[in-house]
Amino acid sequence: MRTSWWIGWLLATLCAGAAPLAASTPTPAEISVPVEYYRLANGLRVVLSHDPTAPTVTVAMYYHVGFRTEPRNRTGFAHLFEHLMFEETTNLPKGEADKLINGNGGVGNGSTRFDFTNYYEVVPSNALEPVLWVEAERMRGLVLSEASLANQKDVVKNEVRVNVLNRPYGAFPWIDLPQAANRNWYNAHNFYGEFADIDAATLGDVRAFYDSYYVPANAVLVVAGDFERAPLRASIERYFGALPARAAPARPEVGEAPQTTARSATRTDALAPRPALAFGYHVPPRNTPAWYAFGLIDQILLQGEDSRLWQRLVKERGYTDAVDGGINLLGNMFDDEGPTLWAGSLVHDPGVADDRILADVDQVIGRLQTELVAPAELERAITKIRSALYDVAGSATRFGLVDLLASFALFDDDPARINRLEAEFRRVTPELLRQTARDYLAPAQRTTLHLGAGGTRPAKTP
Amino acid sequence: MRRHLTAWIALAALGVGPVVAREAPPPVGPPRPFQLPVNSTFELDNGLSVTLVPAGAVPKVSIVLALRTGNIADGAKTGLADLTAAMLKEGAGSHNAAALSRLAADMGGALEASAGADETTIAVDVLSERASDAIALIADVVRRPRLPENELARLKSDLARQAAIARSQAQGVAGDAFAHLLWGEHPYGRTLPTEAGIASMTIADVRGFVAREFGAARAHLYIAGRFDSDAVTRAIRAQFGDWARGAPPARLPATGSRERIVKLIDRPGAQQTTLLLGLPVPGPMTPGFMSLSLANAVLGGSLLSRLNLNLREEKGWTYGVHTQIAPFAAGTASWVLETDINAPDTAPAISEIFRELERLRTEPLPAEELRATQNFRAGNFLIGASGRGGLIAQLAFCDLQNLPADWLTNYAAHVYAVTPEQLENAAASYLDPNAMTLVIVGDLAKLRPALVALPALKGASFQ
Numbered sequence: 001m002r003t004s005w006w007i008g009w010l011l012a013t014l015c016a017g018a019a020p021l022a023a024s025t026p027t028p029a030e031i032s033v034p035v036e037y038y039r040l041a042n043g044l045r046v047v048l049s050h051d052p053t054a055p056t057v058t059v060a061m062y063y064h065v066g067f068r069t070e071p072r073n074r075t076g077f078a079h080l081f082e083h084l085m086f087e088e089t090t091n092l093p094k095g096e097a098d099k100l101i102n103g104n105g106g107v108g109n110g111s112t113r114f115d116f117t118n119y120y121e122v123v124p125s126n127a128l129e130p131v132l133w134v135e136a137e138r139m140r141g142l143v144l145s146e147a148s149l150a151n152q153k154d155v156v157k158n159e160v161r162v163n164v165l166n167r168p169y170g171a172f173p174w175i176d177l178p179q180a181a182n183r184n185w186y187n188a189h190n191f192y193g194e195f196a197d198i199d200a201a202t203l204g205d206v207r208a209f210y211d212s213y214y215v216p217a218n219a220v221l222v223v224a225g226d227f228e229r230a231p232l233r234a235s236i237e238r239y240f241g242a243l244p245a246r247a248a249p250a251r252p253e254v255g256e257a258p259q260t261t262a263r264s265a266t267r268t269d270a271l272a273p274r275p276a277l278a279f280g281y282h283v284p285p286r287n288t289p290a291w292y293a294f295g296l297i298d299q300i301l302l303q304g305e306d307s308r309l310w311q312r313l314v315k316e317r318g319y320t321d322a323v324d325g326g327i328n329l330l331g332n333m334f335d336d337e338g339p340t341l342w343a344g345s346l347v348h349d350p351g352v353a354d355d356r357i358l359a360d361v362d363q364v365i366g367r368l369q370t371e372l373v374a375p376a377e378l379e380r381a382i383t384k385i386r387s388a389l390y391d392v393a394g395s396a397t398r399f400g401l402v403d404l405l406a407s408f409a410l411f412d413d414d415p416a417r418i419n420r421l422e423a424e425f426r427r428v429t430p431e432l433l434r435q436t437a438r439d440y441l442a443p444a445q446r447t448t449l450h451l452g453a454g455g456t457r458p459a460k461t462p
Numbered sequence: 463m464r465r466h467l468t469a470w471i472a473l474a475a476l477g478v479g480p481v482v483a484r485e486a487p488p489p490v491g492p493p494r495p496f497q498l499p500v501n502s503t504f505e506l507d508n509g510l511s512v513t514l515v516p517a518g519a520v521p522k523v524s525i526v527l528a529l530r531t532g533n534i535a536d537g538a539k540t541g542l543a544d545l546t547a548a549m550l551k552e553g554a555g556s557h558n559a560a561a562l563s564r565l566a567a568d569m570g571g572a573l574e575a576s577a578g579a580d581e582t583t584i585a586v587d588v589l590s591e592r593a594s595d596a597i598a599l600i601a602d603v604v605r606r607p608r609l610p611e612n613e614l615a616r617l618k619s620d621l622a623r624q625a626a627i628a629r630s631q632a633q634g635v636a637g638d639a640f641a642h643l644l645w646g647e648h649p650y651g652r653t654l655p656t657e658a659g660i661a662s663m664t665i666a667d668v669r670g671f672v673a674r675e676f677g678a679a680r681a682h683l684y685i686a687g688r689f690d691s692d693a694v695t696r697a698i699r700a701q702f703g704d705w706a707r708g709a710p711p712a713r714l715p716a717t718g719s720r721e722r723i724v725k726l727i728d729r730p731g732a733q734q735t736t737l738l739l740g741l742p743v744p745g746p747m748t749p750g751f752m753s754l755s756l757a758n759a760v761l762g763g764s765l766l767s768r769l770n771l772n773l774r775e776e777k778g779w780t781y782g783v784h785t786q787i788a789p790f791a792a793g794t795a796s797w798v799l800e801t802d803i804n805a806p807d808t809a810p811a812i813s814e815i816f817r818e819l820e821r822l823r824t825e826p827l828p829a830e831e832l833r834a835t836q837n838f839r840a841g842n843f844l845i846g847a848s849g850r851g852g853l854i855a856q857l858a859f860c861d862l863q864n865l866p867a868d869w870l871t872n873y874a875a876h877v878y879a880v881t882p883e884q885l886e887n888a889a890a891s892y893l894d895p896n897a898m899t900l901v902i903v904g905d906l907a908k909l910r911p912a913l914v915a916l917p918a919l920k921g922a923s924f925q
Contacts, residue, residue, distance in 0.1 A: 051521045055494035089486045093776065097767070102766050104490055104833030105841015126491035126842050133487050139746035154778025154804070162781050162802045166734045168630040226494065270731075273626040304572050305551070305563040315559060321620035349623060380567050383872070387522065387589055389569030394520030396849030 011219050015163040018122070019054060023112055031389050033401065034079030034414040035228075037409065041216030042245035046236055047415045051222040057225035058398040059126045060120035061135045062406035064139055065213040067191030068114045073180035074201055076193015079112040081209055083152040085119060086110065094148065097137070113330050114191075115337040116410060129235060135221065142210055144203050153198055160192055161298070164353040168271035173278035173345045175327045180265035181280045181447035186254040207231070216240065218248035219438045221410040222402040224327035238312050255280065256339045263447040268454045272347075277449040280343035281441055282427075283327055287412065291333075292443045293349045294427045296343065298327050299381035300373060301364065302344050309344060319357055320346040325443045334421075335407040344451075354450055372430040382425050389421060482525060496844055498886055499550035499853065508708050509679030509694040512698055512858055515686040517850050521590035522570070522774070523687035524850045527600050528858050529582045530682075530711045531675035534649045534791075539663055540885045541655030543577035546622055546671045548576040550584060552613045555602035562603070569596050572836060579650060581862060582675075588849075593689040594697035598684075603674060618660050625654045632729055632736035632802070632903045638902045639725055639748045648716045676695065678709010682861055686850035716792050718742025720897035724922045726913070729907040735808040735904030738816065740798035745789050745845035746863045751890035752876045756799075758785050760885070761822050761893075762799055766834065768818050769799075777814070779807040791862050795891060809912040816918040818896055823890045827882040840874040849862040896921075 028082045038050040070078040101108040106123030119138065121131050158165035164170035175192055182188035185210075222239065223232060259282060269276075284290035301309050302325055313319050327333035333340070348357065392400040408415040468477055501515040517618060536542045552559045576583055584604050602603045608766035609746040628634035638653045645651030683702070685694055720741060729736075762769040762785030769783045783801035790796075803811040846852035847870070860869050900922070902913065913919060 019648065051519070054844075055496050056845055056848055076709050091487070095771065098766050099834060100487055102764055102838045105837045105844065107842060107845070122845055123846060124493065124496075126493050128491075129488040129840075130490060151644075151775065151778045155774055155781060158779070158802070158804050159781040161804065163736045166732055166736075166802065168627065235698065271630055273630045274623055304833055306560070306567040311560055311563075318616035318619065321623060347627065349619060380564065383570050383589070384567055387587075390520040390522050390570075390589075392585075394518055394849075395844055396852055 004031050004114065007090045016023045020204075024199070024223065027400050029420060030138070031393055031419060032395065033393050033418050035405065035418065037415050040237065040241050042241065042243050043215075043248070044243070045053040045220040045385050045413075047220060047222045047400065047409050048227070048232065049222070049405060050227065051224060052226045055125045055394075056122055057125040057131075057223065057227055058120065058126070058402050058410060060118055060137060060222045060224075060399075060402035060406055061139070062116045062118045062220050062222070062410055063214055064248065064251075064410050065209075065216045066113050066114060066115045066117055068186045069252060070191070071205070071209070073197065074205060075190050076160075076413055077197070077201060077205065077209065078117060079191070079193065080152065080198055081155050081206060081239070082112045082117050082150060083156055084111045085138050087148040087152070088142060089137040089142040092134070092137055097134045100127075112191075113335065113339075115459070116335070116406070118403075118406065120399060120402060122179065122225075122399070128223075128227060128232070132235055132239050137245070139216070139219070139240070140243050142214070144210075146203060149201070149203060149206065153201070156193070156198060157195060160195075162190065163434065164234065165202070166271075168199075168269060168273065169276060169347065169451070170269075170271075170295070172267070172269065172276055172451050173280070173343060176265065176377065177262040177266055177278050177280050177329070177343055177345075177447065177449045178341060180263055180289050180449055181259075182256055182339070183409070184254060184256050184339075185250060187339055188258060203386065212249050215242050215248065216418045217246065219408050222405045224398045224402050224405070240350060258282075258443050259447075262444050264450065266450045266452065268452040270454040272451060272453045274347050275350060275354075275453045276345060277357055278325075278343055278345035278449040278451075279358065280341045280447045280449070281445050283333070283340040283342050284436065284440055286338050286340075289428070289432060290436045290439065292424050293433045295327065295333050295385070296378065296425060296428055296433055297368065297437060297441075298333070298382045299384050299388055300377060301347060302326055303384060308367075309361065312360050313346060313357065317354050319348045319356075319362060322346065331403070335403050337411045350453065354448070358448065361377070362443060365437065365441050369434060369441065371434075373433055376432075377433075378428075378430060378433070380384055382422065385423055385425055389418075393417070416452060463580070466849045473648055473658070475906045498847055501857065506678065506699065506703055508628065508703070510702050510705065511682040511861070513682065513684050513759040514689075514691060514694065514855070515684070515822065515853055516688065516691070517853055518687050520777060521531050521688050522587065522850070523590050523593045523596070523685060523689045524587045524854055525593070525600055526583055526585040526858070527595050528684065528790075528861070529584070529604070529676060530580070530680040530862075531671075532577045532582050533652075534714055535654070535671065535675050536649055539620055539655075539667060540649070540652040540661060540670055541625070541660060542667055543582060544655070545660075545663055546668050547575040547577040547582055547619060548617045548620065549668050550603050550607050550611050551610035552610055552617075557602065558608075562599070564597075565599060568592075568785045569599075571596065573599070583857070589921065590688045593685070593694050596698040597685075597694065598701050598716070601705075602683070606707055609665065609669050609672065609673060614663075616667050618663060621655060622657055622660050624654075625660070628654055632732065633800070635668070635727055635729070636736045636738045636901045636903045637649070639727060639903075640740065640798070640899060643725060643901070644718045644740070644742060645716055645722055646719065649718050649908055650790060651756065671841050675711075675833050677704040678702060680711050681725055682858065684857060685855045686854050695877075712732070714792065716790065716794055718794065718796065719899060719900070720898050722922045723899045723925060724913070724919055725899070725901045726906055726910065727901065727903045727904050730905055732903070732905045733805055733815055734802040735902060735909060736802050736840050737812070737815075738798060738800055738901040740796050741894070741898045742834055743787060743795050743797045745793045745795045746809045746865060747793055750884070750888050753880050753884040755787060756832070756835055756839065756880050757822060757885050757889040757893065758797065758876070759839060760827065760831060761785055761818060761889075764835075764838055766838070769801075770816065772818060773801065773803070773811055777807070777810050777811075779804050783815075787863050803834070805908065808902075808904060808909055809916050810912075812900075812916060813918045819893060819895055823886070823893060826884055829882065832880070832882050832885065834881070836877050840877045843873050843877070893908040
């Protein structure tokens with residue numbers, strides 16, 4: 001994330017809810033998001049989703065490069081680069097892009113994830129044109145300078161300090177677990193970046209990365225909200241159509257060999273006052289029947305206080321006050337191209353041995369591998385997904401919506417599938433669900449991360 | 463490696479930068495009309511306030527019951543309100559805890575209960591067709607909580623663990639010290655429970671808290687989203703109509719410290735120094751609050767703020783610096799600056815912070831900067847009001863602060879009415895550096911010499 005935690009908080013609070021419209025009698029309905037999808041001649045994919053319920057519009061540009069696919073000797077580079085996209089462009093001095101967005105009433109941000117880097121804004125809809133133009137500027141005319149690079153290296157290192165190095169549980173489990181669970185460098189490196197690698201990044205690296213990955217054919221533009229279709233399509237053609245066509249880089253070989261023996265890693269966190277445990281498993285390949293079944297398994301085992309692991313570990317055993325986790329530690333099951341982890345984690349008291357907790361996890365998962373899930377519980381899992389999808393479609397910022405549309409365009413070339421998700425989940429039978437639990441949740445397929453509490457040293461007032 | 467090499471060759475071929483005349487961005491269009499959804503507010507005979515807000519295009523509805531109680535009513539046992547909120551989810555009416563969570567999930571939601579300084583909220587966000595069931599669920603939780611004694615020990619351990627984690631975070635330590643320096647022994651001055659305090663909490667404390675603090679006349683029920691108004695109104699009357707009024711909330715006026723204090727807290731080896739700086743300021747009811755609020759935005763309220771552009775975008779000393787006004791119910795508030803600074807840059811960063819404060823208080827504000835800030839605040843208000851969660855948050859804020867009913871509808875007009883002079887005056891009168899408390903959490907062995915010698919901190923009382 002480029003911006004600080006409070007903006008994230010602001011966005012999170014703004015995200016909950018739907019756009020205003022006159023009330024009408026509620027009728028249960030399948031989710032139905034308008035989706036228009038096309039390509040410019042230079043390969044840029046465009047997704048439009050019209051929703052006039054509030055005079056705001058959300059613009060998102062997703063590039064198909066992220067933590068996973070950054071250069072091998074430059075850990076943290078994809079994220080450092082994301083910061084540089086907010087610096088100068090040919091026609092905008094440093095800071096002017098933010099002025100066009102925030103100064104016209106909007107908010108924007110960027111983030112780096114495993115398989116994409118995104119730049120997104122929500123603005124009052126009368127500011128749509130300048131925001132589109134800003135995204136085109138960033139794609140066609142990033143201006144690089146030693147001063148900007150040096151400045152953003154400092155900012156990024158301060159980001160890592162505040163989020164990881166000076167924070168208890170800072171790398172737990174989101175940075176440490178993927179490194180323990182994976183063997184292919186692309187999935188197993190420190191993606192927030194070693195300081196030595198961040199320091200070593202040169203302007204040449206930056207320009208090479210920009211020229212390879214930040215091309216129209218490697219990106220998708222999503223516009224959702226209040227707009228007029230024909231003028232918008234003309235503007236998109238005007239701002240982006242003249243960008244030269246260049247081939248999108250091939251995705252490197254990111255596959256993981258199947259895991260056949262349990263893996264485990266131990267860390268001591270000098271700041272942490274209590275030990276913690278995380279467990280992770282590899283998720284079935286995207287878009288397979290087993291992948292959908294795994295989405296339901298996640299709901300049944302880990303999502304919400306009604307879930308089986310929450311009930312066992314929090315309510316029945318009292319090991320902890322919360323079990324966190326899910327599919328893809330940095331997003332959701334849809335916005336990761338894979339290989340993906342499903343993981344749960346908890347902070348617990350020192351008297352509880354990790355083996356005891358894992359025995360409970362095994363027991364809870366074991367039940368899923370032997371007994372068929374009852375229809376009511378399966379229906380509950382689908383209800384939770386459906387309710388969450390409505391919120392994605394109806395949120396005030398639409399950031400969740402553009403995230404799904406962009407991911408489905410980038411990874412599947414099919415953003416309209418957002419409207420078929422519930423039907424896909426409904427195809428999962430209790431038998432498939434049990435088989436998926438057997439195939440993907442065996443003890444040998446698990447990675448555990450054990451965090452030792454080194455933080456006995458209290459902060460003292462002299 | 464090969465991909466990297468290819469990219470280098472491409473770079474060489476494209477090496478000459480584009481020679482393009484600077485192109486101006488396209489202009490912003492005329493503003494599109496926006497009307498806040500019309501809400502209807504009514505009161506039941508027992509004093510329960512109800513606000514219905516038809517909003518949104520998706521079949522979901524948010525139900526939030528805000529109770530006028532919280533840590534303000536902790537008494538000597540800091541955190542009792544939090545423990546009580548957690549206990550509410552341990553079963554209610556005919557449902558045990560597991561059944562409650564399953565019931566909420568079947569409606570497409572999750573039951574939430576949490577305590578703040580002045581308000582405790584019980585909420586659930588569900589599919590529209592389950593609105594009436596969800597209202598019954600909230601009524602069970604708030605009127606008929608089981609408060610089972612056999613779950614108390616577990617929830618007390620949870621509270622202790624959460625407090626220990628908060629105390630291990632530099633920001634948690636700083637926040638607790640800052641609150642205590644500002645508000646002293648008032649409940650606002652205690653943000654984290656102590657181990658001894660938690661150990662002393664009994665089931666009688668929790669049951670007493672509910673009996674004493676819960677009641678219809680101190681509650682406000684907000685319903686926002688898509689729902690059948692008649693059915694929902696009937697459900698509310700059936701579920702809450704005979705709820706006892708309850709006692710009125712106790713008044714505990716707070717007076718904040720205006721001493722110039724620097725509190726040093728050691729965090730050996732810390733790579734960053736955590737700073738919290740602030741002072742009490744008037745609450746939103748005060749005329750001039752909007753001017754102060756915009757002054758805050760200019761200084762540290764956004765990515766484009768002066769402090770963020772200076773300390774982050776120019777100096778690279780921090781990931782971000784943020785200022786905000788945090789209002790309490792009692793008509794008072796605090797203005798707070800928060801940042802984490804790369805340790806070696808601590809002293810110069812503090813100097814820059816006080817320099818930016820002084821500049822805001824004494825130099826004329828450029829009209830363009832004010833306009834951008836006004837646009838930012840008005841536009842973000844619009845975005846916030848476009849969702850049912852944001853709408854409820856804004857309505858509840860107005861109710862807690864006793865703001866007039868048209869405060870939200872006139873919000874943008876009030877934002878744009880602020881003049882540069884009003885903003886400067888607000889900064890000059892309310893953001894007085896000589897009345898500010900500064901908490902510094904960092905590696906004192908390295909920091910102390912520079913801090914005590916710092917001209918910006920001259921005359922402050924070091925603790």
